[in-house]
Amino acid sequence: MSYCLTINPAISNRKTFVSETKRITFNINFVLYLSIVLTLVFLLTYIFQIQTIIKEKYLIESYKKSIEKYRGEIGMLEINLLSSNSLENFEEKAKEYNFVKIDKIKYLPIPKEYLVRQ
Numbered sequence: 001m002s003y004c005l006t007i008n009p010a011i012s013n014r015k016t017f018v019s020e021t022k023r024i025t026f027n028i029n030f031v032l033y034l035s036i037v038l039t040l041v042f043l044l045t046y047i048f049q050i051q052t053i054i055k056e057k058y059l060i061e062s063y064k065k066s067i068e069k070y071r072g073e074i075g076m077l078e079i080n081l082l083s084s085n086s087l088e089n090f091e092e093k094a095k096e097y098n099f100v101k102i103d104k105i106k107y108l109p110i111p112k113e114y115l116v117r118q
Helices: 028-084 087-096
Strands: 004-006 014-018 023-027
Antiparallel strands (some): 014 023
């Protein structure tokens, strides 16, 4: 293949390459404008992505702080629950609700025909 560069002094920003099959012509201004536009598009995309990453990182950090705060509250509630389930507190609660201690338990008689046989 032989390439031929044609320079026209009147149009200095046009370059023509001649090949055996077809003729390719570029305009250097077009390539320059295209590269500037693509650079701006990529720059704006980069800025948008960085902004999204920063926002998501901030949300993750705030969620972690909330989780730690709620873990502390859950721990305190568990301690209160365990302390309220002790036998001493149970007896106090029974007295508060006017429960009485039962001496004798009477069960209801159930006829044998309602019982399950093995």
